[in-house]
Amino acid sequence: MCTDPTATTAAALSRRRFLANSTATVAGVAALGALPQTLYGAELSKADEAAVFAPAPTTPAEALAALVDGNRRFIAGKTIAPHRDFARLREIAPKQTPFAAFLGCADSRVPIEIVFDQGFGDLFVSRNAGNIAVTEQIASLEFGTLVLGAKVLYVLGHTACGAVTATMAGAEVPGQISALYYYISPATRAAKGDLNKAIIQNVRNQAVSLRDSSTVISKLVKEGKLLVVGGVYDLNTGKVTPVELSA
Numbered sequence: 001m002c003t004d005p006t007a008t009t010a011a012a013l014s015r016r017r018f019l020a021n022s023t024a025t026v027a028g029v030a031a032l033g034a035l036p037q038t039l040y041g042a043e044l045s046k047a048d049e050a051a052v053f054a055p056a057p058t059t060p061a062e063a064l065a066a067l068v069d070g071n072r073r074f075i076a077g078k079t080i081a082p083h084r085d086f087a088r089l090r091e092i093a094p095k096q097t098p099f100a101a102f103l104g105c106a107d108s109r110v111p112i113e114i115v116f117d118q119g120f121g122d123l124f125v126s127r128n129a130g131n132i133a134v135t136e137q138i139a140s141l142e143f144g145t146l147v148l149g150a151k152v153l154y155v156l157g158h159t160a161c162g163a164v165t166a167t168m169a170g171a172e173v174p175g176q177i178s179a180l181y182y183y184i185s186p187a188t189r190a191a192k193g194d195l196n197k198a199i200i201q202n203v204r205n206q207a208v209s210l211r212d213s214s215t216v217i218s219k220l221v222k223e224g225k226l227l228v229v230g231g232v233y234d235l236n237t238g239k240v241t242p243v244e245l246s247a
């Protein structure tokens, strides 16, 4: 078995060369390594092909659009899996500049780079059960936005969230698991037994908490350097639906 992690199959390399040639004007400076490692056999549209070589978003609006596009590709089964090879990793090894930061649930069904079709160095991700804005998570996200320059701060909940379900049930749980309840219960109380409403409200509560209680984050928002947004990812469809936050 080959042990060279940089080894590439002949077929993938051939595909890369084809893409590199067909997009020569866009990809003049793009190394072969900037091409996607996995294309899942799907033909790329012109827009998706351009996305492979697209420069990193420079504004909050561009960053949000890149995420929306990535989720669109994911749910359509047309992922381009950008930035997932060793060449990309080596390119960014000295310095990371993720364009978006996430507070997501630790749930194994919510792999954020996959859901938004991104790769190495694109997303600064902080996860815990119930996507709750606790002190250490706020600290991490302040670092991801202020220091690393992420332009969108995205709070991502998901359907069938176990942490929200358990909080709603108020069940006795071992160890320190019930520590999560404190942060999620305002949403479950407001939702009056409707799990999906509680999941949406929890995203809203955590996003507003991040936006308004962190002086670092609220300053970036006021300066127009950062957008704080929320969404709920549907485990059955893969689609992320935006959650409107209060003003």
Ligand SMILES: [Zn+2]
Residues within 6 Å of the ligand: 105, 106, 107, 129, 130, 131, 158, 160, 161, 162, 163, 164
């Ligand atoms: Zn969850």
